[in-house]
Amino acid sequence: MDSDGSVLDPALVPNVTVCNATAEYSWVNSEMNFDHVGIGYLCLFQVATFKGWMPIMYDATDSTQVESQPRNGGQGYFFCFLKAISLE
Numbered sequence: 756m757d758s759d760g761s762v763l764d765p766a767l768v769p770n771v772t773v774c775n776a777t778a779e780y781s782w783v784n785s786e787m788n789f790d791h792v793g794i795g796y797l798c799l800f801q802v803a804t805f806k807g808w809m810p811i812m813y814d815a816t817d818s819t820q821v822e823s824q825p826r827n828g829g830q831g832y833f834f835c836f837l838k839a840i841s842l843e
Contacts, residue, residue, distance in 0.1 A: 765824035772822070785814045 757763060758779050768774045774782045787810065789795040802808040816834050817825035 763824070765826055768824055770823045785810070787811050788814065 763774075763780065768777070768780060771782045774780045784790065787794065787798050787801070787807075789798060798811050802811055812834060814825070815836075816830055817827055818830050819826055
């Protein structure tokens with residue numbers, strides 16, 4: 756994010772290293788993510804109960820690699836995984 760809170764283009768800031776090298780940018784993860792086991796289970800619980808699952812699905816499908824900037828629709832198979840969790 757820049758100082759205005761806007762998400763930057765992945766071509767401009769592709770990963771956390773480039774982001775931290777620039778003083779006016781800061782690296783911010785989503786509130787609900789899979790970086791911690793407990794929060795990951797909470798995310799799966801939210802998906803299974805259909806409470807707040809849409810932002811989790813969007814974040815999961817936009818994910819790329821570790822410490823890399825998300826890209827729109829980068830991982831479509833996460834949608835299938837989360838949909839299968841919700842059907843159980």
